[in-house]
Amino acid sequence: MFLFVVFALIALAAAVGVITSRKPVYSALFLLLNFATLAALYIMVEAQFLAAVQIIVYAGAVIVLFLFVVMLIGGGELDDIGGRNKKFLARLTWPRGIALVLGLGLLVAVGYGLLSGQLMTATNDAAAFGQGSVQAIAAVLYTDYALPFELASILLLVGMIGAVALAQPPKKD
Amino acid sequence: MVPTSYFLILSALLFTIGTLGVLVRRNVLIIFMSVEMMLNAVNLSFAALARHFLDLNGQIFMLMVMVVAAAEVAVGLAIVMAVIRNKDTTNIEDVNLLKG
Amino acid sequence: MLDYAWLMLLFPALGTLIISLFGTRLGKRAVSILAPAMVFLSFVVAVAAFVSLLGLPVDERSREVTLWRWMVVGNFSVDAALLLDQLSITMALAVTCVGFLIHVYSAGYMHDDERVPRYFAFLNLFILAMLTLVLANNYLLLFVGWEGVGLVSYLLIGFWFEKPAAADAGKKAFIVNRVGDFGLLLAIMFIWTGIGSLRFADVFALAPQVWPAGSAVVGAVTLLMLLASTGKSAQIPLYVWLPDAMEGPTPVSALIHAATMVTAGVYMIARSAVLFDLAPASGNWVAWVGVLTAFFAGTIALTQTDLKRILAYSTVSQLGFMFIAVGVGAYAAGIFHLVTHAFFKALLFLSAGSVMHALNGELDIRKMGNLRVKLPTTYWTFLVGAAALAGIPLFSGFFSKDAILFAAFEKQLPVWIIGVITAFITALYSFRMVFVTFWGQERDRRLFNHAHESPRVVTIPLIILAVGAVLTGYIGLPAISAIDGWLAPAFHPAGAAAETHSVALELILLVVSGLIALAGVFAAYQAYMVDPDLPKRVRASLGRVGRLVENKYYIDEIYDMFVVNPLRDLGGWLGGVFDRRGIDGAVNGLAGVTGWLGAQARRLQTGMVGLYALAMLFGAVALLAWLATR
Numbered sequence: 001m002f003l004f005v006v007f008a009l010i011a012l013a014a015a016v017g018v019i020t021s022r023k024p025v026y027s028a029l030f031l032l033l034n035f036a037t038l039a040a041l042y043i044m045v046e047a048q049f050l051a052a053v054q055i056i057v058y059a060g061a062v063i064v065l066f067l068f069v070v071m072l073i074g075g076g077e078l079d080d081i082g083g084r085n086k087k088f089l090a091r092l093t094w095p096r097g098i099a100l101v102l103g104l105g106l107l108v109a110v111g112y113g114l115l116s117g118q119l120m121t122a123t124n125d126a127a128a129f130g131q132g133s134v135q136a137i138a139a140v141l142y143t144d145y146a147l148p149f150e151l152a153s154i155l156l157l158v159g160m161i162g163a164v165a166l167a168q169p170p171k172k173d
Numbered sequence: 174m175v176p177t178s179y180f181l182i183l184s185a186l187l188f189t190i191g192t193l194g195v196l197v198r199r200n201v202l203i204i205f206m207s208v209e210m211m212l213n214a215v216n217l218s219f220a221a222l223a224r225h226f227l228d229l230n231g232q233i234f235m236l237m238v239m240v241v242a243a244a245e246v247a248v249g250l251a252i253v254m255a256v257i258r259n260k261d262t263t264n265i266e267d268v269n270l271l272k273g
Numbered sequence: 274m275l276d277y278a279w280l281m282l283l284f285p286a287l288g289t290l291i292i293s294l295f296g297t298r299l300g301k302r303a304v305s306i307l308a309p310a311m312v313f314l315s316f317v318v319a320v321a322a323f324v325s326l327l328g329l330p331v332d333e334r335s336r337e338v339t340l341w342r343w344m345v346v347g348n349f350s351v352d353a354a355l356l357l358d359q360l361s362i363t364m365a366l367a368v369t370c371v372g373f374l375i376h377v378y379s380a381g382y383m384h385d386d387e388r389v390p391r392y393f394a395f396l397n398l399f400i401l402a403m404l405t406l407v408l409a410n411n412y413l414l415l416f417v418g419w420e421g422v423g424l425v426s427y428l429l430i431g432f433w434f435e436k437p438a439a440a441d442a443g444k445k446a447f448i449v450n451r452v453g454d455f456g457l458l459l460a461i462m463f464i465w466t467g468i469g470s471l472r473f474a475d476v477f478a479l480a481p482q483v484w485p486a487g488s489a490v491v492g493a494v495t496l497l498m499l500l501a502s503t504g505k506s507a508q509i510p511l512y513v514w515l516p517d518a519m520e521g522p523t524p525v526s527a528l529i530h531a532a533t534m535v536t537a538g539v540y541m542i543a544r545s546a547v548l549f550d551l552a553p554a555s556g557n558w559v560a561w562v563g564v565l566t567a568f569f570a571g572t573i574a575l576t577q578t579d580l581k582r583i584l585a586y587s588t589v590s591q592l593g594f595m596f597i598a599v600g601v602g603a604y605a606a607g608i609f610h611l612v613t614h615a616f617f618k619a620l621l622f623l624s625a626g627s628v629m630h631a632l633n634g635e636l637d638i639r640k641m642g643n644l645r646v647k648l649p650t651t652y653w654t655f656l657v658g659a660a661a662l663a664g665i666p667l668f669s670g671f672f673s674k675d676a677i678l679f680a681a682f683e684k685q686l687p688v689w690i691i692g693v694i695t696a697f698i699t700a701l702y703s704f705r706m707v708f709v710t711f712w713g714q715e716r717d718r719r720l721f722n723h724a725h726e727s728p729r730v731v732t733i734p735l736i737i738l739a740v741g742a743v744l745t746g747y748i749g750l751p752a753i754s755a756i757d758g759w760l761a762p763a764f765h766p767a768g769a770a771a772e773t774h775s776v777a778l779e780l781i782l783l784v785v786s787g788l789i790a791l792a793g794v795f796a797a798y799q800a801y802m803v804d805p806d807l808p809k810r811v812r813a814s815l816g817r818v819g820r821l822v823e824n825k826y827y828i829d830e831i832y833d834m835f836v837v838n839p840l841r842d843l844g845g846w847l848g849g850v851f852d853r854r855g856i857d858g859a860v861n862g863l864a865g866v867t868g869w870l871g872a873q874a875r876r877l878q879t880g881m882v883g884l885y886a887l888a889m890l891f892g893a894v895a896l897l898a899w900l901a902t903r
Contacts, residue, residue: 016190021192024200043182050235050236050239057242058213069200073257102890106191137232140233155244160244166251166255269881270880
């Protein structure tokens with residue numbers, strides 16, 4: 001329980017950091033922290049394999065991509081959350097106000113929805129589920145989910161080709 | 174053991190923060206990061222519920238979400254690069270080609 | 274043999290199919306042989322059926338041949354079945370015989386036309402439809418034939434559709450006939466709702482039980498049938514299409530618009546004799562429509578100068594005589610006149626066609642004259658036809674018209690009086706044609722010199738028809754009346770006692786009508802040979818009435834004023850104002866409103882992704898709130 005609280009606080013702090021940093025590179029690094037703590041939380045819910053994937057794919061590939069883009073466009077300060085020395089209320093333009101209200105509404109609605117069921121009970125801590133292991137996942141993935149799995153690989157291929165095509169500089173006529 | 178509901182509350186909080194990031198920030202990259210964060214928040218709830226119901230399908234779904242997210246990031250960032258090349262900006266308010 | 278009667282329909286159907294599919298590839302020659310051959314085969318089958326019917330005892334001379342179950346809807350069922358009895362076989366014989374001769378004639382007459390295959394396909398189709406009409410064993414199949422002949426009539430009137438007059442005449446015939454068809458359709462529905470069957474045998478057996486004599490329903494049914502017949506058989510008030518129908522090729526006029534199709538109304542009334550016996554008032558209507566049509570059409574025929582139009586009006590007039598017959602209950606006499614008329618009127622039309630052919634398409638009798646020198650065969654055949662039409666003793670028309678007038682004399686004296694006057698007029702205009710066309714001095718030298726006799730393929734059918742026009746009269750000699758006894762069971766299946774006529778009275782009337790016909794001929798001779806100014810003086814003395822008749826009583830003008838023009842104006846208004854302003858306006862207005870809404874809505878489309886996301890979030894929250902609080 002102690003570990004959960006620690007990681008949860010780190011994750012929330014990192015998330016707030018992502019959306020409040022002025023420099024994109026800080027945001028990216030906060031995001032990395034967020035992803036890493038999530039990986040730890042995955043382990044706590046018996047999803048060891050996915051925790052590994054989380055580190056490799058998100059913390060490894062995705063964040064590196066973000067950092068590359070930040071590097072390409074330059075990591076200067078952003079002014080889209082208002083000037084540094086403005087008061088909080090001055091930064092609160094009306095779309096932001098609405099966004100905050102709606103965000104709170106979302107939190108309430110999602111929370112209510114999630115918790116209105118019988119989820120307040122403690123976990124089903126069945127020993128049988130100590131199987132978020134590679135074998136268990138593979139057993140399902142390569143049998144029941146063989147087709148979606150293959151399709152996922154095609155999706156990745158398409159994504160790759162698309163990215164290459166988009167990133168090419170426009171042809172000079 | 175940590176109750177499932179705690180994970181769900183954390184997931185909801187992360188999701189809301191991500192949403193606020195999307196809404197409040199105007200920088201394309203930050204918005205993108207916020208979207209990724211929202212996806213991860215959802216993944217967390219998947220993981221918690223998979224354990225709660227002792228059902229591996231939830232974890233499979235997480236895998237699929239990650240695949241989609243990876244592809245999305247690749248293509249999305251390519252688009253961001255293309256936009257920057259054409260308009261020399263990362264501010265979404267300067268990109269309004271869809272204006273009716 | 275009777276079971277194979279469907280062959281009668283098969284041959285012309287095959288002919289139509291083959292010619293319409295492969296006609297142009299077969300070539301004119303093959304088509305000109307194939308089409309008449311098919312009708313000839315039909316004729317042979319009809320003769321065979323007739324002979325085998327003769328071989329049966331009288332009370333078995335009615336046979337139904339069911340081909341297949343046509344349709345079953347709930348408790349409504351109709352068979353495609355043929356009825357072979359005295360009436361239908363008589364009609365079939367007349368149709369196939371005259372039809373065959375006219376097919377042969379057409380082979381020569383239409384030789385130079387470029388659409389010979391199309392022509393013969395239509396002509397075969399006509400025989401098929403007409404035989405369907407007369408052989409049907411129920412009203413619905415009869416209606417199929419009825420519409421079929423109407424369609425072919427339209428197609429053939431407008432055969433030379435490049436001519437606007439022909440195309441218009443076709444349309445006119447079709448539309449005017451539609452009015453009548455609507456009557457027939459209503460009558461059929463009445464019969465179905467009242468009796469529950471459309472089969473002739475059922476209808477005639479049950480009608481007297483379901484409908485008491487003189488009841489309103491049977492009156493409505495018969496009057497609707499009369500309406501249908503006035504359309505198809507060109508009676509007042511729907512006769513206007515027939516004179517215009519002469520725009521079609523002459524053999525078509527002869528076959529469809531004189532000999533066969535236009536008699537369909539008479540046939541149907543005769544076929545429905547049982548129903549008309551139940552509604553004596555309707556019978557009177559029929560007789561009066563007939564006699565008035567006969568009289569007025571006869572007077573119009575006197576003033577016309579176009580050879581084919583004179584014949585057209587005389588057809589209308591003669592059909593009026595048939596209506597008199599079926600109206601006063603003398604069905605056999607009506608059918609008798611129908612048969613003789615089929616021969617002599619086909620003969621007259623074909624002879625007129627021969628004249629027209631010889632004179633390069635000229636039909637104005639004022640430009641003819643002395644043609645008997647140039648066209649001896651045509652002259653003689655025309656003379657025979659005219660004599661039969663006029664009712665000269667010993668020719669066929671004499672006997673059949675006399676049979677009608679005799680029946681009228683017994684039942685409706687006023688009808689008889691007008692009928693006799695009309696008979697005089699008939700003789701007058703018949704011989705006016707003969708004298709003006711074939712006697713006297715040639716009036717147009719160029720045309721006269723050019724004139725030449727038609728080829729044998731044309732004249733031989735004329736001669737055969739001329740023989741028929743003389744001989745058919747003898748099947749109905751008074752006192753023998755073979756046709757009367759032959760046909761009677763078909764009209765009264767119950768076996769009503771044959772009426773006995775006073776032979777002496779009939780002979781006296783016979784002499785009277787013979788004298789009247791001869792008087793008509795004499796008057797024509799006086800007016801058109803001896804004293805050519807006489808017609809002018811008569812016309813001058815008649816003044817207004819003369820002008821009225823010359824202008825065909827302004828019937829076409831009246832129709833134009835009260836029916837055609839209002840409808841055309843209504844159509845113009847609907848098309849020009851209602852459609853453009855009302856319907857188009859509504860549609861365009863709707864499009865305009867949609868466009869305006871779109872113009873307003875596009876303002877929402879700011880292109881600001883942030884706002885889109887906000888809107889989406891709003892929706893998501895609202896949806897979740899609804900789900901959570903549900």
